[in-house]
């Protein structure tokens with residue numbers, strides 16, 4: 001199992017936002033998480049790299065329990081994250097954004113790191129932006145750079161938290177295309193919070209539906225298109241599938 | 243001695259120019275040491291305000307509020323006389339450095355807190371999600387972004403600190419203000435008020451004004467940069 005959430009509960013103050021979440025993600029699996037806003041999707045994904053620490057329960061990454069003590073090393077060595085707001089480092093060029101972690105955290109030389117960076121810039125189709133600063137790029141371009149940054153550390157797991165939700169409609173597809181390419185070509189374990197059901201249908205091995213901090217239904221994407229069981233799932237899907 | 247700016251008064255000041263130079267140098271030395279101390283305190287205490295440990299956050303609040311809400315003059319007296327009573331003699335210079343460093347450290351802490359607080363949460367999370375340690379995150383990602391926000395108010399604090407070396411007078415310091423005051427009230431040198439104060443003020447102005455200018459320039463630059471960035475974002479949104 002690449003990721004295992006074992007009886008995860010999460011409270012913010014008195015409010016319980018995750019209730020007994022159990023979820024396993026196989027190596028190389030592409031998992032899509034859907035559900036209404038506020039249902040705990042982000043919190044679930046953020047528990048996988050301890051951006052949020054569960055109030056109770058256990059998280060296992062690649063067989064090792066993730067703890068407050070080992071999170072720095074374990075997260076560094078196993079997972080990357082792509083955020084809704086891109087979160088590129090605005091004071092660095094694209095190339096520096098991509099080479100920072102490989103050089104400072106993964107012992108790569110500048111040459112090695114830049115070679116990697118250019119390789120993944122090619123993957124996302126933005127080699128010509130290496131010397132640009134993030135805020136001169138469009139949202140879609142920034143997100144593709146953020147994906148390249150996540151790829152540069154060559155981690156086994158990439159977590160995506162609504163990677164296209166902050167984008168203008170016309171740039172969503174360019175980001176999805178990159179993600180589809182990754183999903184098809186690389187043996188990366190991908191956990192993707194998204195409402196893009198087209199994407200889910202194309203690449204997801206499994207879709208999980210969350211509401212009120214619980215997993216209400218899960219199955220292959222076809223299941224959600226053909227015969228979802230739960231009324232809330234049906235209602236939700238009828239709203240997002242156009 | 244006749245006339246505020248009589249020739250005699252000026253000659254008297256000139257004859258004692260070494261006094262003013264000495265005071266000036268003492269003020270500079272005290273300031274520089276105190277600035278270093280206040281920066282260290284400012285960074286450490288300022289970062290405490292961002293900690294997820296409530297104890298550290300409390301230490302930050304207590305320190306900042308206590309120091310900012312009692313007079314510097316009182317703090318330096320307490321430091322000097324309390325220590326003297328308990329048998330520790332720090333010396334006037336060291337007491338001055340400590341008092342000024344501790345006092346302005348509290349203000350520096352607020353400067354750092356504001357500068358770091360202005361950086362979006364996503365930047366911290368991006369660095370954490372890559373596996374950076376606290377120090378790595380601050381050094382590579384957060385501080386380089388906050389520095390342009392921090393610098394202008396930080397320079398203002400430095401200017402204030404230099405001017406506040408005047409409080410050394412109360413413990414018998416030999417800073418510029420104290421020596422100037424001793425000079426104009428001295429038995430043999432007294433009376434040359436106007437030229438002496440003018441010289442003293444000019445010397446302060448000589449250090450403080452360029453610093454203030456620098457801070458102002460930085461601030462203007464920062465505003466311009468922000469404008470450009472906002473402009474760039476708008477362009478992106480429009481395309």
Ligand SMILES: Nc1ncnc2c1ncn2[C@@H]1O[C@H](COP(=O)(O)OP(=O)(O)O)[C@@H](O)[C@H]1O
Nearest residue numbers: 012013017035036037038039040041042043044
């Ligand atoms: N840092 C936080 N502090 C307090 N409440 C939070 C925090 N983060 C999320 N929440 C709350 O937790 C619930 C789940 O949030 P989230 O996981 O972001 O949901 P989703 O990603 O599905 O929209 C929401 O009600 C949200 O308001």
Ligand SMILES: [Mg+2]
Nearest residue numbers: 041042043162
């Ligand atoms: Mg969310």
